[in-house]
Amino acid sequence: MEAVFRLHNVSKSYGQREVLNVNDLTIPGHEIYAFLGPNGSGKTTLLRIIALLARNTAGKVEVLGEEVVWSKDQLLRLRRQMAMVTQTSFMFEGSVFSNVAYGLKVRGQRGQEVRQTVAKVLELVGMTAFINNDTRGLSGGERQKIAIARAVAVKPQVLFLDEPTANIDPRSSLDIEKYIKLIKQELNTTIIMVTHNLFQARRLADRIYFMWDGHIIEDGSTQEMFENPKDKRTRLFMLGDAVF
Amino acid sequence: MDIIIDGLKQGFQLIWSLDPEIIQITLVSLQVSLTALLLAGITGIPIGSALALKEMPGKRTILNIIYTFMGLPPVLAGLMVYLALTTRGPLGQYQLLFTPTAMIIAQLLLAFPIVCGLTARTVMSQHQEVYDTAATLGASRRQASWVIIKESRIGIIGALTTALGRVIAEVGAVMLVGGNIQGSTRVLTTSIVLETRMGNDSRAIAIGIILLAIAFSIIMIINILEKRSFKYGGSIQIT
Numbered sequence: 162m163e164a165v166f167r168l169h170n171v172s173k174s175y176g177q178r179e180v181l182n183v184n185d186l187t188i189p190g191h192e193i194y195a196f197l198g199p200n201g202s203g204k205t206t207l208l209r210i211i212a213l214l215a216r217n218t219a220g221k222v223e224v225l226g227e228e229v230v231w232s233k234d235q236l237l238r239l240r241r242q243m244a245m246v247t248q249t250s251f252m253f254e255g256s257v258f259s260n261v262a263y264g265l266k267v268r269g270q271r272g273q274e275v276r277q278t279v280a281k282v283l284e285l286v287g288m289t290a291f292i293n294n295d296t297r298g299l300s301g302g303e304r305q306k307i308a309i310a311r312a313v314a315v316k317p318q319v320l321f322l323d324e325p326t327a328n329i330d331p332r333s334s335l336d337i338e339k340y341i342k343l344i345k346q347e348l349n350t351t352i353i354m355v356t357h358n359l360f361q362a363r364r365l366a367d368r369i370y371f372m373w374d375g376h377i378i379e380d381g382s383t384q385e386m387f388e389n390p391k392d393k394r395t396r397l398f399m400l401g402d403a404v405f
Numbered sequence: 406m407d408i409i410i411d412g413l414k415q416g417f418q419l420i421w422s423l424d425p426e427i428i429q430i431t432l433v434s435l436q437v438s439l440t441a442l443l444l445a446g447i448t449g450i451p452i453g454s455a456l457a458l459k460e461m462p463g464k465r466t467i468l469n470i471i472y473t474f475m476g477l478p479p480v481l482a483g484l485m486v487y488l489a490l491t492t493r494g495p496l497g498q499y500q501l502l503f504t505p506t507a508m509i510i511a512q513l514l515l516a517f518p519i520v521c522g523l524t525a526r527t528v529m530s531q532h533q534e535v536y537d538t539a540a541t542l543g544a545s546r547r548q549a550s551w552v553i554i555k556e557s558r559i560g561i562i563g564a565l566t567t568a569l570g571r572v573i574a575e576v577g578a579v580m581l582v583g584g585n586i587q588g589s590t591r592v593l594t595t596s597i598v599l600e601t602r603m604g605n606d607s608r609a610i611a612i613g614i615i616l617l618a619i620a621f622s623i624i625m626i627i628n629i630l631e632k633r634s635f636k637y638g639g640s641i642q643i644t
Contacts, residue, residue: 212541214540233546237545240540245537246533247537249534251532251534251558254555254556262542267543267545267548268543270505312541312542
């Protein structure tokens, strides 16, 4: 079976310090995968490597069935099949429309086609009324919803979510979780999220990878990982005793 | 005190009467400084952005040289251009010395490092997140780089403002390569020097007022452009 991501002996170092070391990782796709672990465990580094935003120091990375050689053409082609929502949901200067339309415009789409897609994705996240607003006046929750709409607009095969609700209130967080589920159901998108929010991972993820000190020390279905974790460190974390 | 008040009165009268010589000097000043600024913008913004965004050997050294040239004394810039354009210099055959073109070259030498250096700094100060957001939405390197430059526009406008302030107010370089020739290369700053030396205080003050008014008008226009670009309206409330 062709996996969406496959990593073999992948490591990342900054000088002498190794921050990531993954022996073998296969992510089959079409589900919601959560990378859990304490701060500094390597979750974001791993996410940035598979999202093709940072190079691995060693090892082999396969994305969407292709071994990554980091050539300009390959990066663009693969990145155009993926999208990411970051923790702070950076917004470009300008209106909500111009932000959501950005990914479409860089792909050469124009006019009615862009307007229709923007309207559709804003409706999906309940933000239709904000289409002409300046992004400067948006709250954290609103920005995050716009960031999700912006990412979904390009119809990615893979959607990366880096701590998608870290800076927002519980009500908006629940809204966002609802949209994440909807995106998976409606668009059959593979969703890969990084979080240290245990409850969110439990509510959303189909499969969990637990990271510790740069390594994936355990993975399994969400139920297995919460009800019967094998590693002591996973157990401590899942019980909330080792959340840093 | 009387000399200043009389000078101011006569100065305003001269401006009000639209003295033809003062108008001509003002137009030469604007032509020289705005052309130099335009050329500095056309060259300095792309080069500064490229230096900020591309990794290349010797990048740090190039940037350090540019930063050093940001403090280049105008009279030294004038001397360098003078030596290049004088009849015995490498570009002497073009006979550009004591023409507005020579003054534009000298002012370009002053404005370019400022535009280039400050553009590089402001682009480098952008967060990685700007590039990451564009890249993950499918932007090519060129498209993502353009977004970073667009997001840096407040700093780039600031670089142009600073460069304009430097060239419009400088006297050393234009005096040396322009020669302060009446009707040709005389500009506002060289006129102030000349009129003061000749004891024409009122004319010197009139020209000084015009110089200030020009600088003020241009800065006001730039401020309006800048304010539109400020992410949070350009004001921080400290309570």
